[in-house]
Amino acid sequence: MAIRMIVKHPDDVLRERAQEVTKFNANLHKLLDDMADTMYDADGVGLAAPQIGISKRVFVVDADEEHGLIELINPEIVSKEGEQFGPEGCLSIPGLQGDVRRAQKVVIRGQDRHGNPVEYTGTDLLARALQHELDHLNGVLFIDLAESVYERKAVPEQDGE
Numbered sequence: 001m002a003i004r005m006i007v008k009h010p011d012d013v014l015r016e017r018a019q020e021v022t023k024f025n026a027n028l029h030k031l032l033d034d035m036a037d038t039m040y041d042a043d044g045v046g047l048a049a050p051q052i053g054i055s056k057r058v059f060v061v062d063a064d065e066e067h068g069l070i071e072l073i074n075p076e077i078v079s080k081e082g083e084q085f086g087p088e089g090c091l092s093i094p095g096l097q098g099d100v101r102r103a104q105k106v107v108i109r110g111q112d113r114h115g116n117p118v119e120y121t122g123t124d125l126l127a128r129a130l131q132h133e134l135d136h137l138n139g140v141l142f143i144d145l146a147e148s149v150y151e152r153k154a155v156p157e158q159d160g161e
Helices: 026-041 123-138
Strands: 046-048 058-061 068-083 084-088 098-103 105-111 117-123 150-153
Touching: 026 046, 026 058, 026 068, 026 084, 026 123, 046 123, 058 105, 058 123, 098 123, 105 123, 117 123
Parallel strands: none
Antiparallel strands: 046 058, 058 068, 068 105, 084 098, 098 150, 105 117
């Protein structure tokens, strides 16, 4: 397992539609492991393969305790419900946030690391993260959808931490 370098905007790979995955093998497993390590190392909630320079339809998300780490290959949203509006950031666009409208609840289907079909239902932050990462696979960034974009506020460190 390894920490990969996160590609920053305006790198071209972030604007491409990523390619479908057809081989479910050790290379894919290493990619997924490295992506999870990279996401956790960067304190992220999700990471898509294009964010580490790989144009493949793969992402990882860890947005709630109920689901833990989700690995999705060739994902597609099959239903959306409701609406939420709030701030998003992106590991590929450091220092900025934007207010984005997203579905409150989504059902997403894809494949696991072995090629088996999987389906997840996400609400709130998980729904937002799943939509955000799927956008990356289509070359869409949160700054394209945001109603406003602004500098991320620094979180002050507390004594003793």
